[in-house]
Amino acid sequence: MLQYEPYVSVQAEDFCLSSEQRSLHELLQSADGEMNVGALASFVGLVRAERDPEYGPLRALQIEHYAGMTERSLLDICAQAQRKWQLITCRVIHRVGRIAPGHQIVMVMVAAMHRGDAFAGCEFIMDYLKTSAPFWKKACYTGGQRWVAARAHDQQRSARWQG
Amino acid sequence: MAIEVLYFAALREQLDCAGERIDWQAGESIARLAARLAQVHGEAGTALLDASVRAACNQQLVESDAILEDGDEVAFFPPLTGG
Numbered sequence: 001m002l003q004y005e006p007y008v009s010v011q012a013e014d015f016c017l018s019s020e021q022r023s024l025h026e027l028l029q030s031a032d033g034e035m036n037v038g039a040l041a042s043f044v045g046l047v048r049a050e051r052d053p054e055y056g057p058l059r060a061l062q063i064e065h066y067a068g069m070t071e072r073s074l075l076d077i078c079a080q081a082q083r084k085w086q087l088i089t090c091r092v093i094h095r096v097g098r099i100a101p102g103h104q105i106v107m108v109m110v111a112a113m114h115r116g117d118a119f120a121g122c123e124f125i126m127d128y129l130k131t132s133a134p135f136w137k138k139a140c141y142t143g144g145q146r147w148v149a150a151r152a153h154d155q156q157r158s159a160r161w162q163g
Numbered sequence: 164m165a166i167e168v169l170y171f172a173a174l175r176e177q178l179d180c181a182g183e184r185i186d187w188q189a190g191e192s193i194a195r196l197a198a199r200l201a202q203v204h205g206e207a208g209t210a211l212l213d214a215s216v217r218a219a220c221n222q223q224l225v226e227s228d229a230i231l232e233d234g235d236e237v238a239f240f241p242p243l244t245g246g
Contacts, residue, residue: 135245150242
C-alpha cells in the first residue's frame with residue numbers, strides 16, 4: 001500500500017480546512033500506482049467562548065509551545081497512527097500565539113483505504129496530541145488570566161488507545 | 164559538564180526564568196537536577212518539586228529517574244494542554 005510521510009505544521013497563521021483537503025486530495029490523485037484511498041477524515045478544534053466566574057468573558061487563548069519538540073512529537077504521534085491503522089498519510093496543523101473565541105486552533109486530517117481506519121486514526125491523533133505534544137494554553141479574560149489546567153478526562157482518552 | 168535547562172508556561176512565570184545553563188555531573192538524574200534547581204531559585208523554586216511537573220530531555224518526554232549526560236537539553240513544564 002502506498003503511504004506518504006505525515007505532514008505537520010506549528011504556526012501562528014490560520015489555516016483553511018478546504019484548501020488543506022484539496023491539496024491532500026491532489027497529492028493522492030497524482031500518485032503513480034493505484035489510487036487506493038477511500039476515506040478522508042478530518043477534525044478542527046476551535047476556541048470555545050467561555051466565561052470565568054471571577055474574570056468574566058474569554059478574550060483569547062494564548063498558546064505557547066516548546067519549539068522543536070512540538071514538531072517532533074506531532075510527527076511521532078502521526079507515525080504511530082499510520083502504523084496502528086494502516087493510514088495512507090496524516091496532516092496536523094496546530095496554531096500558537098493569540099487566538100480569539102470561535103477561531104481555529106488545530107486541524108487533524110487523515111487518509112485511509114476505509115472509513116474505520118480514517119475515523120479511528122483521526123481520533124487517536126487528537127487524543128494523543130492533547131497530552132503528548134508540548135503546548136500550553138493561557139486563558140485571557142477581560143478581568144484577568146489563568147493557565148488552563150490539564151484535564152483527567154484527556155489523560156483517560158489518551159490511555160484508552162494503549163494495549 | 165554543562166546542561167541547558169528550559170522552563171515553560173506557568174513554571175517559567177513562577178520561577179521568573181525562561182532558561183539557564185548550569186554545571187552538572189554526568190550520570191545524575193533529572194530528579195536530582197530539579198532538587199538542586201529548586202534550591203537555587205529559593206522560595207519560588209518549590210514550584211519545581213510539585214508532583215505535576217513534567218520533564219523532557221533532548222526534546223523527548225522522560226521520567227524523573229532519567230540520567231543526564233553532557234550537553235543534554237532539559238526542559239521542565241506543567242502538564243501539557245494542547246489541542
